[in-house]
Amino acid sequence: MKTIEATIEEKIRRSEQGGSDDCSKRPESLASRRSARAKKRKEDGESEWCDPDEIPVIVIDGYMSREKGPHAKELWTHLADWAAVLVENHVAHVIFLSNNVAASKPLSKSLPNMTFETIILADATLESALEFVYRHLDRDEYPDLIESVQTIxxxxxxxxxxxxxxxxxxxxEDATHDILGRAVVEVRKGAFDFDSTDGRTLSWTPIQFWTVLKQLAQTENANFAELKIHPLFKNDESPFGAMEQAELITIVHKNGRPFALRPGKPVYHAAFREILKDIGFSAVMxxxxxTYLEKExxxxxxxxxxxxxxxxNLLHKDGSWIFGGGRVPKEVDTRVKWLLKKLAESHAKVEKYEQxxxxxxxxxxxLSLTG
Incomplete structure (x- = not known):
């Protein structure tokens, strides 16, 4: 607080430098200014209030960076509640830095009636990435790095x-191959290796992520709505949220709603393509x-x-209506035609999945014969 007060006093001094030497116009100290404002508030009967310029800024870095441990959830909740008290009472501005996509949830619960200013740091463009690389590597020695940077x-x-x-x-080339190989291992381990001995519980199935992976291997942006209504997801958004939480994908929002899916990291786009090239693994998936879709x-x-x-059972053997009148009611006939249509559609899908x-x-x- 002493540092903050000294900084503010210095700010006041510099802003008023160059004025008249008249004592009445000399900069007042922070304490005297506060005293004058407090006196005025007391005279006016105003409640306690802080000048926004004088409110300190608190930065909480690494918020929800780890969610392991028995008390992790309590820690993040208490931090959010504590920050809410500071903000509501004009004690401090609070900035949260996090690499967790779900960090806004506990903050929203602590301050349900307040809108947050959110800044999302995006990955660099190809031009910026090349500029960064050549800032550290000799362009004459490595004249053509665009393919490596595109992959990474x-x-x-x-x-x-x-x-x-x-x-x-x-x-x-070797550096790119090594980084890509690491990314492939990360994706395999995070999305497909369900070793129950490590206590992990994932909210998606391997074939659900396989469907997402095939889409993102072809394009960097997959249609969220199209994947959501896929038979493997059945209009359930929770698997996508879990995949984003694991940093395997990124959900792009438009006008406040999920709009598209992207790889969790740029290098994952290349990693998805590499996994798709694995003929044996692709065939098994x-x-x-x-098999699953056929059973469904x-x-x-x-x-x-x-x-x-x-x-x-509502018809006689000759096809007449069992309740008399001979003719089958229009409603029953329409229903039968609809069922026959749905049966034909499902049968065609079964044949497709079988093939x-x-x-x-x-x-x-x-592969087993040639392997």
Whole structure:
């Protein structure tokens, strides 16, 4: 507080320097200014209030950077509540720095009626990333690094790692290959390796992430709504949130709603493509996906067939209406036609999934024979 007061006094002194030497216009001390304002507030009957210029700024770095430990959640909640008290009572401005996409949730709970100013740091563009790399590496010695930088992307930590590896003696190609290999391992471990012994519980299935990965391997932006209504997700947004929490993907918002998906890091775009090139792994994942979707569709087929069977019990053997009148009511006939249409659609999907499963099995078999 002493440092803050000294800084503010210096600010006042500098702002009023160069004025008249008249004693009445000389800068007052911070204490005297506060005393004068307090006296005026007392005379006017005003409640306690702080000049925004005099409110200190508190920066909390690394907020929710780790969520492990029995009391981690309590810590972040108490910090948010404490910051809320400071802000509401005009004691301090509070800035939270976090690499956790869910950091805004506890803050919103602590201050539900306040709008937060949020600044999201994006990855560097290709031009900025190249400029950063050439700031540390000799352009004459490494004249063509655009392909390496395109693969690595604009994440500062990855660019710094690339520079370090090149400076240590690796060629740009080897450095890029090493960083890409690490990214592939990160994705495999984070998205597909479900070792129950480590106590992890993930909120998505391997085939759900496989569907997202295939989309993002083809393009850096995948349609959020299209993936959300995919049969594997069934309009459930929670798996996407969990994937973003694990930093495997990034959800892009537009007008306050999820709009698109991007890789969690720029280098993951290349990593997704590398994983997709693994024919054996791709075949196994495609087989699991097709098998699951076929089972789901067969449940629908059984449902349509069961309802058709129930409706058939309302007809005589000659097809006439069981309740008399001979002719089948229009409502029943419409329902039967709808069920037959849905049955045909589901059967076509079952055939499609069966063919995909057969192709995947052939791919796996061919690898085992040549391996």
């Amino acid at each position: 992307g604009g994440r500062l930590t990855d660019l710094e790692l690339f520079v370090q590896k090149v400076k240590s003696g690796l060629s740009p 495609d087989l699991e996906s097709a 569709e067969m449940v629908k087929v059984a449902k349509w067939e069961a309802e058709l069977k129930e409706l058939s 995909e499963a057969v192709n995947a099995k052939k791919a796996v078999a061919s």
